[in-house]
Structures are given as structure tokens and as C-alpha cells.
Amino acid sequence: MIEYWEMLKESFLSLKLNKMRTGLAMLGIIIGIGSVIGLISIGESSKKSVTSRIESLGSNLVTVSPGSQRSGMVRGNNTVKTLTLADADALEKAGLSAISLVSPEYSSRYQVVAGDANTNTSIYGVKAAYSTVHNLKISRGRFITDSDYDSNSHVAVIGPDSVEELFGSSDYDCLGETIRINSLNFTIVGITVAKGTSGMGSSDSAIYIPLSAGLKQLFGVSHLSSLSIQAVNSDVIIQAQNQVGYFLLARHKITEAANADFYIRSSEEMLETISSVTGTFTALLSGVAAISLIVGGIGIMNIMLVTVTERTREIGLRKALGAKKNTIITQFLTESIILTFGGGIIGIILGIGLSYGYSVFNSSVFTISFSSVMLAFLVSVGIGILFGWYPARKAASLQPIEALRYE
Amino acid sequence: MSKSKPIIVVKNLSKVYKTDLLETIALNNVSFQIDQGEFVAIMGPSGSGKSTLMHILGALDKPTSGQYILDSKDVSHLSEDELADIRNRKIGFVFQAFNLLPRTSTLKNVMLPMAYAGIPKEEREATAKKFLNMVGLGDRLHHTSNQISGGQQQRVAIARSLVLNPALILADEPTGNIATSQADEIMAIFEKLNDDGHTIVMITHEPDIAEHAKRIIFIRDGKIVKDSPNHHRRSASIKKEVLAHD
Numbered sequence: 193m194i195e196y197w198e199m200l201k202e203s204f205l206s207l208k209l210n211k212m213r214t215g216l217a218m219l220g221i222i223i224g225i226g227s228v229i230g231l232i233s234i235g236e237s238s239k240k241s242v243t244s245r246i247e248s249l250g251s252n253l254v255t256v257s258p259g260s261q262r263s264g265m266v267r268g269n270n271t272v273k274t275l276t277l278a279d280a281d282a283l284e285k286a287g288l289s290a291i292s293l294v295s296p297e298y299s300s301r302y303q304v305v306a307g308d309a310n311t312n313t314s315i316y317g318v319k320a321a322y323s324t325v326h327n328l329k330i331s332r333g334r335f336i337t338d339s340d341y342d343s344n345s346h347v348a349v350i351g352p353d354s355v356e357e358l359f360g361s362s363d364y365d366c367l368g369e370t371i372r373i374n375s376l377n378f379t380i381v382g383i384t385v386a387k388g389t390s391g392m393g394s395s396d397s398a399i400y401i402p403l404s405a406g407l408k409q410l411f412g413v414s415h416l417s418s419l420s421i422q423a424v425n426s427d428v429i430i431q432a433q434n435q436v437g438y439f440l441l442a443r444h445k446i447t448e449a450a451n452a453d454f455y456i457r458s459s460e461e462m463l464e465t466i467s468s469v470t471g472t473f474t475a476l477l478s479g480v481a482a483i484s485l486i487v488g489g490i491g492i493m494n495i496m497l498v499t500v501t502e503r504t505r506e507i508g509l510r511k512a513l514g515a516k517k518n519t520i521i522t523q524f525l526t527e528s529i530i531l532t533f534g535g536g537i538i539g540i541i542l543g544i545g546l547s548y549g550y551s552v553f554n555s556s557v558f559t560i561s562f563s564s565v566m567l568a569f570l571v572s573v574g575i576g577i578l579f580g581w582y583p584a585r586k587a588a589s590l591q592p593i594e595a596l597r598y599e
Numbered sequence: 600m601s602k603s604k605p606i607i608v609v610k611n612l613s614k615v616y617k618t619d620l621l622e623t624i625a626l627n628n629v630s631f632q633i634d635q636g637e638f639v640a641i642m643g644p645s646g647s648g649k650s651t652l653m654h655i656l657g658a659l660d661k662p663t664s665g666q667y668i669l670d671s672k673d674v675s676h677l678s679e680d681e682l683a684d685i686r687n688r689k690i691g692f693v694f695q696a697f698n699l700l701p702r703t704s705t706l707k708n709v710m711l712p713m714a715y716a717g718i719p720k721e722e723r724e725a726t727a728k729k730f731l732n733m734v735g736l737g738d739r740l741h742h743t744s745n746q747i748s749g750g751q752q753q754r755v756a757i758a759r760s761l762v763l764n765p766a767l768i769l770a771d772e773p774t775g776n777i778a779t780s781q782a783d784e785i786m787a788i789f790e791k792l793n794d795d796g797h798t799i800v801m802i803t804h805e806p807d808i809a810e811h812a813k814r815i816i817f818i819r820d821g822k823i824v825k826d827s828p829n830h831h832r833r834s835a836s837i838k839k840e841v842l843a844h845d
Contacts, residue, residue: 198714209702509698512659513759514687514715516680592659596698 196522203526214531217495220488221535221575222542225568227481229543229560234550235474237559242466244557246459248387248395250326253459254432256419256440273415274453277407279443280419286439290432293422295325296403298411304358304399305372311357313397315373317406325422328395333367333382340381340402344409348378352386353397362386373399374410429458488535489575496528496583507587508595520588528580529573536572540565603634605668606766606798607656612665614651614821625651627821628665633800638793640812640829641802648821650771653802657692657769658685670766687715691760695772697752699744699759705731706740709759716763723762730758734788750781757788761797768792770801774808786811787835811835 207214258272280296298317303310322328323335330349340347348371356362358371370377378401386396407413423432433456437449446452500507507520544560551558614626625648633639643649654660655667658674661682667675674685686692699708709727718726731737734754736747744752753773760768770789774782790811793799803809810833817825 198720505698506700509700510711510715511683512657512686512692512698513712514683516683516715518680519715593654596659596694 199523199526200530203523203530207527207530213495213498217492217531218535218538220491221485221532221572222488222539224481224485224488225536225539225572226542226546227484228478228571229540229564229568230546230550231477231481231543232474232564233543233547233560235470235477236561236564237547237551237557238554239467239470239474240559241556242470243463246462246466248327249459250420250422251459252423252426252429253325254421254423254429254436254456255458256421256436256454256456258415258417258454272453273413274444275416275419276414277403277416279440280416282443283419283421283436283439288432288435288439290423290428290435291421292424293321293325295319295321295420295422296416297322297420298403298406298413298415298417299398300411300417302373302410304354306358306366306369309358309360311354311397313351313354313357313399315406315410316398316400317403317411318400319403321422322400322420325420326395329385330382331385332365333380335382336400336402341404344405345402346376346378346405347381347402348373349382349384349400350380351384351396351398354399355383357397371399373401376409423458426460429460433458485571485575489532489579492528492531492575493579493583495531496524496580497586499527500524500583500587503587504590504595504598507590508592508598511590511592512596517588521584524584524587525577525580528583529576532572532576532580533569536568539572540568543568603636604671605632606635606637606670607631607633607800608666608668609656610666610668612652612655612662612667614648614655614660615663624821626655626662629818629821629823630665631816631823631826633798635798636793636796638789638799638811638813639801640809640815641800641818642804642806642809642815643818644804647818649802649804649818651821652818653769653771656767656800657690658682683715687712688763689766691763691765691768693753693756693760693768693770693773695775697744697749697756697776699752699755701745702743704741704743705736705747705755705758708744708755709762712759713762726762727758730761731755733761734758748781749777750784753777753781753785754788757785757792761792766798768797768799770799772803772805773801774803774805782808783835790835807833 256275258275277296280294283291284294296319299314301312302315303312304315316322318336319341320336320338323330328335331352333349335349336347339345350366350371352362355364355366359366359369366380366383369380371380384395401410421432421436423429437452437456440454441449441452444453510520547560548558550556609632610630612626612629613624616623616625629652641649641652651660655662658669662675665675666673669685670689672685674682677685699705700711706724706727709731710723713723713726728737728740731740734757736751736754736758739747739751744755747755773789774785777785786808789799789801793813801808801812809815810829810831812829813832815825815827815829816823
């Protein structure tokens with residue numbers, strides 16, 4: 193048996209003799225592997241960025257929002273007044289077994305002024321429980337406390353993006369500075385840690401004030417925009433949802449769950465919904481890409497069949513000089529595997545480039561899953577063997593006399 | 600002759616080609632023996648069965664019936680891979696159309712049979728160089744087959760046939776594709792090889808070429824019609840000293 197290294201070298205040489213054909217044969221595999229890798233990575237990275245955004249909102253989180261379930265999420269904010277502070281207090285006192293913390297919240301956008309600078313941002317009226325429920329960390333100072341709430345203090349905890357807007361730099365130590373929100377003065381007592389999320393609803397630009405002061409003096413309302421509840425652990429989230437739901441139904445004297453004037457969802461639910469949607473899309477797109485991979489494989493088979501026909505005389509000579517069946521099969525399989533493996537590598541690079549481009553364009557997380565790259569390697573080699581097998585068999589079963597005579 | 604060892608023993612050899620309608624008898628009950636050191640020309644008109652005989656002697660095809668013993672081994676009913684091994688180690692082929700690998704150096708071409716025999720690369724290279732020197736192409740090691748003349752290509756093929764020290768050199772119309780001036784060189788090499796003890800069987804339809812052999816077998820309609828020593832043996836006009844000795 194001829195040594196494998198030499199076989200490899202010979203195969204490279206014979207592929208090099210027909211650069212155009214080799215390139216075209218590889219193109220199908222390049223496009224196939226490239227699109228599979230690219231689409232899987234793009235799917236993964238968009239899933240990851242959505243997941244991290246949801247997780248940053250808090251873990252084991254159950255959110256109660258005012259309004260009816262049927263009207264869905266698209267709805268003017270703060271217009272439904274069915275959820276009140278009294279609901280939150282009652283819920284807290286009820287001591288439901290699956291619930292550890294209750295955080296009543298009201299938020300609205302205001303113009304905020306500090307000296308000459310001003311910015312438009314979300315103001316959250318919160319209680320001390322908010323930071324735990326929403327996984328919010330403090331980098332300097334402290335968060336809103338129970339005594340701030342009880343005494344109606346005009347204190348504020350501010351996000352790093354707003355610090356930058358109002359004081360020029362996010363590193364500025366603004367503890368003790370005064371900001372004006374709608375003509376009311378608030379003293380800054382804490383700065384939150386950047387979560388790195390951007391866009392609407394980002395906590396990095398939010399400003400938190402005690403809910404008591406907010407409702408009475410700033411917002412001028414008596415209802416809540418949402419009620420965040422932390423479940424005891426992730427196993428009892430459904431239970432927590434049910435307990436809260438039945439408790440509020442009873443409190444609001446509603447008998448039919450379908451007529452509820454609030455709706456409840458958990459962060460897990462949102463995660464599941466979103467990942468199932470992105471998963472479906474990724475699977476669909478990968479399916480299309482896989483079809484192009486099969487078409488690429490058929491292209492390889494076609495080229496290899498042409499090659500075998502063209503080299504009939506050479507095969508006959510090799511057999512006459514002592515090449516065994518397996519030697520010929522190995523030789524042609526090596527060529528087709530080089531084609532698909534080479535195409536696979538270029539395709540992987542193309543796919544990584546594609547998803548990198550996507551992540552830069554969309555400023556989302558750039559991820560390459562190691563498993564999909566490994567899979568692409570295996571698939572490309574597999575295609576080489578699968579579609580190279582028939583031509584290689586055909587070459588090996590040529591009769592030496594017929595092959596030597598072939599013109 | 601009785602002292603020499605028989606290289607080829609053919610007993611009652613027949614080859615029949617069957618199609619749906621037709622049965623063609625290419626070889627009809629042929630028997631003969633060729634001993635070590637002989638130089639035999641097999642002659643006959645086209646369609647006589649000499650090509651079929653050459654294919655069977657070269658282990659490229661199997662007989663329909665009868666026995667073929669090559670170098671004391673019965674090769675009549677071996678498997679395809681076993682036949683490949685026999686061709687590799689026992690037979691040195693020289694074809695009419697040279698059959699060198701295109702775009703491949705003469706050195707690599709001569710090394711090829713040794714690769715299939717599993718010989719290490721250094722040894723292959725050294726042996727190939729030795730035989731290319733012997734046929735006078737020591738300065739053409741890295742030329743490809745399209746860069747050298749027909750006569751030179753056939754000399755490469757002869758070097759290739761010798762590298763595994765075969766029991767039999769089988770030449771199929773070795774001068775058929777070569778200019779007459781160069782044909783003499785090729786025949787001189789064969790004579791020299793025969794002088795050195797190699798057994799040579801040459802298929803040809805040219806009487807001029809056949810007359811270089813020591814024995815001539817005539818075939819017609821699948822049967823041997825004449826098998827006799829060649830009394831008018833011709834020697835290549837070219838001086839054999841042009842061939843380098845190893």
C-alpha cells in the first residue's frame with residue numbers, strides 16, 4: 193500500500209492541474225458550509241443577546257402588569273389604573289409561600305436637569321426590594337432604603353449613562369449633588385453598576401426615587417405601572433404565578449380568570465417564547481443551507497465522475513502496474529475529501545466572517561459555537577466520503593484491459 | 600534447455616468471449632512453455648488472438664479454461680487483488696503507447712510500481728535512478744513525459760518494467776509508436792536485457808522486429824500454427840556500448 197502522505201500529495205497535485213474545475217466544485221461546499229455556520233451563529237448570537245437582556249431584568253421574576261390579557265403587550269403605558277399600592281401591600285402581607293419579595297413600581301419619562309445639563313430619561317418610583325428583584329448592583333453610595341420610602345425623602349439613585357449626560361463623565365463622583373426632576377430637587381445617594389444593555393428600557397440611564405415621594409409629588413397618580421415579584425426559587429415560578437393570580441383575582445373580586453384586569457408573565461416564559469421563535473427561524477434557515485450543502489455534494493460527485501472518465505487510461509495503467517482496488521478507491525476518495533474539506537474550511541471562515549459582520553452591523557454579541565464548527569468539519573468530510581464513494585468505486589472496478597485500451 | 604527453469608507454462612488454454620448472440624473463441628486450446636532466459640516473439644495478424652494471449656500472460660485477464668503457471672505459481676484462478684500483486688512483482692510491462700503518467704516526472708513514473716509494492720521512498724528513488732541511468736536517461740530525471748521523445752518515453756517505460764526485478768518482461772508492440780531510427784535503440788536495450796538473463800516475451804506483427812527474438816511463435820485463429828527457433832536472428836545495428844552498465 194502506497195503511503196498515505198504521498199497519496200495526499202499526489203491528490204493535491206492532480207487537483208491543482210485543474211484549478212478552475214476544483215474551485216467550482218468547492219464553491220458549492222463553500223456556500224453550503226458558510227451559510228450553515230453563518231446562520232447558526234447569527235441565530236445563536238441573537239438568542240444570546242435577547243436572553244442576556246431578559247436575564248438582566250432579574251431572575252425568578254414574575255411581573256404583574258395592569259390591563260387585560262387579551263389586549264396583549266401593545267398598549268399605551270400607565271393608562272390602566274387597576275393595579276395599586278394597596279395591592280402590593282396586601283400581597284406582601286399575605287405571606288404567599290412561593291413568593292419572597294414584592295416590588296411595586298411606577299415609571300415615567302421626565303426631563304432631568306443638573307446645573308446647565310439636562311437629559312430625558314425614565315424615572316422609576318421604587319421600594320428597597322427593587323434592587324434585589326431586578327438584580328441591580330450599586331457601584332457607589334447606596335440604593336433606596338425602607339426609611340427613604342417611609343420618610344418621603346427626595347433622594348435619587350442614578351444610572352451611569354445619566355451621570356455621563358448630566359455631569360460630563362460616567363466616572364464623576366456625583367454623590368451629594370442635586371438634580372431637578374420636574375422642578376423638584378433630589379439628592380443623589382447612589383450610582384448603579386452599568387449592565388451594558390442599551391436601547392429602550394435600559395437600566396443604565398434610569399433614575400430611581402422612593403415610590404412614596406414619586407407617587408405623591410412627581411407622578412401625581414395612585415396606581416402602579418407594574419408589580420415585580422421574586423419567586424422563592426426557579427422551581428416554584430409557576431406556583432408563584434398562580435398564587436399571585438388567584439390572590440389578585442380575589443382581591444379585585446373577579447371570578448373568571450379570563451376577565452382579569454391584570455396579566456402575569458414570568459421571565460422564563462418570555463425566554464421560552466423567544467428562544468422557541470429564534471430556534472424555529474434558525475432551524476428553518478439551516479435547513480435551507482443544508483439543502484445547498486447537498487447540492488454542493490452532488491456537484492462534487494459530478495466532478496469526480498468526470499475526473500474518473502477522463503483518467504480511465506491512468507487508472508488502467510495503475511492497475512496494470514499493481515494498484516489494488518482499495519488503493520484506487522483511497523486515491524479518489526482522498527481527492528474528493530480534499531475538495532470538500534478544503535471547501536469546508538473556506539466555508540467555515542466565510543460563515544464566521546458573515547456572523548461577525550452581522551454582529552458588528554447589529555451591535556449584538558458575536559458568538560461562534562465550537563460545536564457547529566466541529567459539525568461543519570465532520571459534515572464536509574462526510575460529504576466527501578458519501579459523494580466521492582460512487583465515483584471511487586467506479587474507478588476501482590474498471591478492468592485494466594478496457595481502461596488501457598480507452599482512448 | 601532442460602536445465603533452465605520454466606517461467607511460463609500454458610496448458611490447454613482457451614478464452615471465449617460471449618455476447619447475447621455470439622460466441623467468439625479468441626484462444627483455442629493453446630499449450631506452450633517458455634523457459635528462463637528466452638527471448639520470444641509472438642506474431643500473428645490482427646484478430647489472431649495474440650492480444651488476448653498477451654492479456655492472459657500479463658495477468659490482466661483470466662482464461663475461460665486451461666492452466667497458466669507463471670514462475671511456478673498457478674495464476675489461472677486468482678482474485679483481482681492477487682492478480683494485481685502478480686502484475687506488480689512478477690511482470691514488467693512495456694506498452695505500445697508507453698503509458699506513462701502525464702505531467703509526471705520520469706523519476707516518479709519509474710518509482711510508481713515500487714510504491715504499490717510498499718518499498719520505502721529512499722530505496723524507490725535510488726532504484727529508479729539506477730535503472731534510468733541504465734537506459735541512458737540519467738540526465739532526464741525531472742522531465743515530464745511530454746518533454747521527451749517517443750523513443751525516450753519507451754526507455755522510461757522499460758526502466759519502469761525492471762525496477763521490481765520481474766520474472767518476465769512483457770512487451771506489447773514496443774516499437775509500434777516510435778520512429779524507425781529510434782526503434783533500433785529500443786531493440787538494442789531488449790537484446791542487452793536478454794543477454795543479462797531476463798526472460799522477454801514480445802508481441803508484434805512486424806517481422807523486422809520479431810527477428811530480434813531467439814524464438815518465434817505464430818498464432819492464427821486462436822491456435823499456434825508455428826513455434827520455432829529463429830535462425831535468422833537480427834542484431835540491433837546500434838552498438839550496445841551506448842548503454843551504460845550498472
